[in-house]
Amino acid sequence: MDEPVLLTGAGGHVGRTVLNGLREKYDWRLLFHSQPARDPEFPYWIGEVENHEDVRPAMKNVGAVIHLAGDPRPQAPWESVLSNNIDGTHTMYEIAVEEGVDKFIFASSNHAVGAAETDERTPDMYREHDDFRLTGEEFPRPGNKYGISKATGEIIGRYFYDKHDISVCNIRIGNLNEDHPPIDYERGQAMWLSPRDCAHIHECALEADYGFEIVYGISDNDRKYYSLERAKEVLGYGPKDNSAEWDGDDRLAGDAGAVNVD
Amino acid sequence: MDEPVLLTGAGGHVGRTVLNGLREKYDWRLLFHSQPARDPEFPYWIGEVENHEDVRPAMKNVGAVIHLAGDPRPQAPWESVLSNNIDGTHTMYEIAVEEGVDKFIFASSNHAVGAAETDERTPDMYREHDDFRLTGEEFPRPGNKYGISKATGEIIGRYFYDKHDISVCNIRIGNLNEDHPPIDYERGQAMWLSPRDCAHIHECALEADYGFEIVYGISDNDRKYYSLERAKEVLGYGPKDNSAEWDGDDRLAGDAGAVNVD
Numbered sequence: 001m002d003e004p005v006l007l008t009g010a011g012g013h014v015g016r017t018v019l020n021g022l023r024e025k026y027d028w029r030l031l032f033h034s035q036p037a038r039d040p041e042f043p044y045w046i047g048e049v050e051n052h053e054d055v056r057p058a059m060k061n062v063g064a065v066i067h068l069a070g071d072p073r074p075q076a077p078w079e080s081v082l083s084n085n086i087d088g089t090h091t092m093y094e095i096a097v098e099e100g101v102d103k104f105i106f107a108s109s110n111h112a113v114g115a116a117e118t119d120e121r122t123p124d125m126y127r128e129h130d131d132f133r134l135t136g137e138e139f140p141r142p143g144n145k146y147g148i149s150k151a152t153g154e155i156i157g158r159y160f161y162d163k164h165d166i167s168v169c170n171i172r173i174g175n176l177n178e179d180h181p182p183i184d185y186e187r188g189q190a191m192w193l194s195p196r197d198c199a200h201i202h203e204c205a206l207e208a209d210y211g212f213e214i215v216y217g218i219s220d221n222d223r224k225y226y227s228l229e230r231a232k233e234v235l236g237y238g239p240k241d242n243s244a245e246w247d248g249d250d251r252l253a254g255d256a257g258a259v260n261v262d
Numbered sequence: 263m264d265e266p267v268l269l270t271g272a273g274g275h276v277g278r279t280v281l282n283g284l285r286e287k288y289d290w291r292l293l294f295h296s297q298p299a300r301d302p303e304f305p306y307w308i309g310e311v312e313n314h315e316d317v318r319p320a321m322k323n324v325g326a327v328i329h330l331a332g333d334p335r336p337q338a339p340w341e342s343v344l345s346n347n348i349d350g351t352h353t354m355y356e357i358a359v360e361e362g363v364d365k366f367i368f369a370s371s372n373h374a375v376g377a378a379e380t381d382e383r384t385p386d387m388y389r390e391h392d393d394f395r396l397t398g399e400e401f402p403r404p405g406n407k408y409g410i411s412k413a414t415g416e417i418i419g420r421y422f423y424d425k426h427d428i429s430v431c432n433i434r435i436g437n438l439n440e441d442h443p444p445i446d447y448e449r450g451q452a453m454w455l456s457p458r459d460c461a462h463i464h465e466c467a468l469e470a471d472y473g474f475e476i477v478y479g480i481s482d483n484d485r486k487y488y489s490l491e492r493a494k495e496v497l498g499y500g501p502k503d504n505s506a507e508w509d510g511d512d513r514l515a516g517d518a519g520a521v522n523v524d
Contacts, residue, residue, distance in 0.1 A: 078352055086348065086414075090340055115424035139401060139476075142421045152348075152414045159404045162377035214401075
């Protein structure tokens with residue numbers, strides 16, 4: 001990707017992680033929801049993603065978009081996700097297509113399929129060698145309103161791909177935790193996406209060729225109930241981390257020169 | 263279904279057809295978007311389905327909902343379907359759950375999968391014995407903004423079913439044409455839903471036991487690319503009409519006592 005890349009939600013957790021990991025590799029354009037504490041080293045704008053006039057200037061001459069902006073709260077109320085997430089994602093796609101953007105990477109979420117975690121399956125499903133593993137081809141099963149908005153964002157992307165031939169990659173992001181995965185919490189270990197794997201999967205999505213994809217964004221955890229096959233096959237995703245390599249002492253299990261991560 | 267049934271979009275084409283076919287069978291409650299020309303013979307309300315205060319009185323003591331209201335235009339602009347269809351369907355589910363409604367029947371649409379009709383497949387896919395037949399388990403592929411709103415309505419229903427255990431049946435309605443199917447128009451013949459089959463599939467959805475379903479609502483046309491298996495199996499749908507029984511003279515093919523339908 002030689003052309004500039006627009007990153008929305010640049011001030012959020014995933015946004016900062018992507019930018020930290022790939023700072024040197026792309027000519028970034030940044031869209032923030034509010035003024036960042038420090039002045040960014042790339043051209044930036046401040047605005048609401050559901051407003052065409054806020055988005056359009058940031059989209060000029062851009063080759064790809066990583067769209068992370070939106071209300072990130074799993075318990076966000078309907079009115080907020082309807083506007084910030086559903087309408088915002090529609091505006092982003094509409095202007096991306098108008099401006100001739102080639103590639104759109106959408107931060108979907110594990111919450112788009114959160115209701116697949118049922119009482120009957122939990123917690124077995126988070127364990128190793130569990131037979132039940134989601135591939136991304138399933139009909140969505142959101143577990144909250146936020147998840148409804150993420151599944152809808154995927155469908156909006158499907159429409160723009162079918163209609164306007166923009167390449168679309170939806171990454172159903174797990175749990176991004178700094179430093180190490182949660183200890184003694186099976187779901188957290190199954191869901192873990194390490195910071196470097198987070199940056200890497202977004203780089204893969206910027207570089208690979210595809211039409212419309214839904215992939216899961218987690219590290220290569222022993223415990224998992226999301227398949228990584230599609231991300232590996234289509235995007236060339238090669239995760240380096242695995243929550244099983246961390247034990248209860250916050251150390252890399254089996255690593256003699258233990259790293260203190262706190 | 264012994265309790266009252268609330269019908270929204272009661273003044274629309276599908277609404278009138280359902281009511282005409284099932285008038286005697288249920289204790290109807292009707293929600294109109296605007297004052298009907300003739301005073302209905304059932305209790306009725308006028309309002310916007312996205313407004314909680316408009317919906318709540320109509321939902322009192324109701325056992326089931328048939329939710330047809332919304333902007334029905336395939337080319338409706340985003341702002342309209344976002345409000346009338348997406349937000350409106352969310353409001354309907356929210357109040358249905360609050361009021362303890364058991365069953366929610368949602369008028370989805372063939373447009374939720376309209377982009378599955380691609381240049382490569384058309385018009386072969388509308389012909390008899392075509393191998394390509396949608397079952398309802400596919401990830402949605404809307405062909406317009408209206409289709410996005412219908413697919414989103416299905417996902418909203420999935421959330422409310424998973425979270426609140428309300429029974430949900432999504433009917434991806436084909437083309438409801440009065441009297442006879444379109445002549446010399448293969449897609450129209452594949453998509454045809456006759457008025458009596460339209461009333462019947464809604465009755466089936468009111469009477470059957472299910473959790474969450476997505477079915478196709480077309481007549482038993484020789485030409486079709488939607489499977490009716492699920493509707494027959496789960497709902498007990500037994501369509502009586504078939505667009506192939508009509509020839510180019512607007513007559514029932516092979517019917518000696520030909521009916522003039524115009």
